[in-house]
Amino acid sequence: MQKKRVVFNYPSHLVDQPVISKLVKDYDLTVNILRARITPKEEGRLVLEITGKRSGLEAGFRYLSEIGVETQPLAQDVKWYVDRCTHCTACISVCPTQALDVDRKKMEVSFNRDKCIACEICIPVCPYQAMEILF
Ligand code: SF4
Ligand code: SF4
Incomplete structure (x- = not known):
């Protein structure tokens, strides 16, 4: 499958x-x-x-x-602007699929496109406009 x-x-x-x-x-x-x-x-x-x-x-x-x-x-249609991301982790707890995740040891945020469902929950949460959905 x-x-x-x-x-x-x-x-x-x-x-x-x-x-x-x-x-x-x-x-x-x-x-x-x-x-x-x-x-x-x-x-x-x-x-x-x-x-x-x-x-x-x-x-x-x-x-x-x-x-x-x-x-x-x-x-x-989903963009993560890594250069705008400050790794503040504000988006981590709201992302329902763990498409946005954090390496707790390095405190580095990453974005996995394959897990993203374009729900837009992270958009208003990000203070640096690092996430964008092109709809
Ligand atoms: S759009 Fe939804 S699923 Fe995709 S990264 Fe943002 S919160 Fe996570
Ligand atoms: S809220 Fe925005 S700046 Fe903060 S970690 Fe998430 S994508 Fe990066």
């Missing part, structure tokens, strides 16, 4: 189509919606965690491409 965290960009004509249920039924994928911003008759953006067999994921992403849904890895 493989897991991917991705951003879907929906064109307006697909917003009311059962794209997600097709991924589940036809490609045997498990889809967890982490964030959604869809307005009827306008473009939409979804942050999803998709789990399934490699063959199902490949076929599912081919289907998405064919119908015009753009996909990109979630990591591209």
Whole structure:
């Protein structure tokens, strides 16, 4: 089984189509919606965690491409500006997935993109604007 965290960009004509249920039924994928911003008759953006067999994921992403849904890895939309980070650790206790973590011996903060779910909780907490979500 493989897991991917991705951003879907929906064109307006697909917003009311059962794209997600097709991924589940036809490609045997498990889809967890982490964030959604869809307005009827306008473009939409979804942050999803998709789990399934490699063959199902490949076929599912081919289907998405064919119908015009753009996909990109979630990591591209989440930025940690290491040069702004002062390692103050204010974000550590609020991050629900430990994407932001601290090495207690060195007191150095690190960011693991693969764990981030783009929940934005860290954004207002960081006093130095070191985290940014490009939505
Ligand atoms: S956006 Fe959420 S999951 Fe990602 S680093 Fe910030 S608090 Fe953690
Ligand atoms: S709150 Fe901001 S400056 Fe402080 S450790 Fe977290 S990312 Fe770095």
